Amino acid sequence: MLIGYARTSTTDQEASFEAQQEELRKAGCEKVYREQVSAVAKERPQLDKALGHLRPGDVLVVTKLDRLARSVEHLIALVRQIEASGASLRILGLGLDTATPTGRLMLTMLGAVAEFERSLMLERQRVGIEKAKGEGKYKGRKPTARAKSAQVMDLKAQGVGPAEIARRLGIGRASVYRILGRRLASGDTRAAQE
The missing domain is CATH 3.40.50.1390 (Resolvase, N-terminal catalytic domain)
Known part of the structure; x- marks a missing residue:
């Protein structure tokens, strides 16, 4: 078959x-x-x-x-x-x-x-990125999860769980935990609310 x-x-x-x-x-x-x-x-x-x-x-x-x-x-x-x-x-x-x-x-x-061709392509990509960084043209990927910190905190305050927050906002669950942890470490009591 x-x-x-x-x-x-x-x-x-x-x-x-x-x-x-x-x-x-x-x-x-x-x-x-x-x-x-x-x-x-x-x-x-x-x-x-x-x-x-x-x-x-x-x-x-x-x-x-x-x-x-x-x-x-x-x-x-x-x-x-x-x-x-x-x-x-x-x-x-x-x-x-x-x-x-x-x-x-x-x-x-x-x-x-x-595999050799892919390695060469990745190496050229790394060289290009380093060159662009040196010229101040490369900024990297815009952080999407950090931009949604306020939304994460609002949803958490409403009692929404981390997995559901991630799904609703289209970000990774690890990012949600990172935001919540960062807020807890900074003394934000909203992050501690369950």
Whole structure:
């Protein structure tokens, strides 16, 4: 059985997402698992489901290597997991199939090149940021949670819990706790009210 996996990092990539799914269907995938989550996310539930669905003789199909793995180590771990279930991996964009020794070798080499390219890109980004900071042009990301401190405190005073405050304001729960803790440390008694 051919089982497809489609992924984009954000919901803004809708065209790419649909194109992947169409390509997987054309390749003959009977089941396509799909999700819109960053490759570096710790949890990718749909990938986990796809891997759990694999049986001996099945093939996990992706359109591109970067849709599946975030690093060479991750790629190798995924390939081991796929092969442990008796299945193989096929990457359509590369014409690569791990069912063959050549396919496994090429996959490892391509994964190493992809990781190297990403490292170079991150290094160029760091250099650019340092240069911009030196020229006074880089200010960093505007702190969104701190700007909502008053709203956090008002909601807390109304008896709203930290998780609900975070959800309502669109900030992280850790940010809510940080704001509440900062206010407590400064002697703001409103933060102590439960």
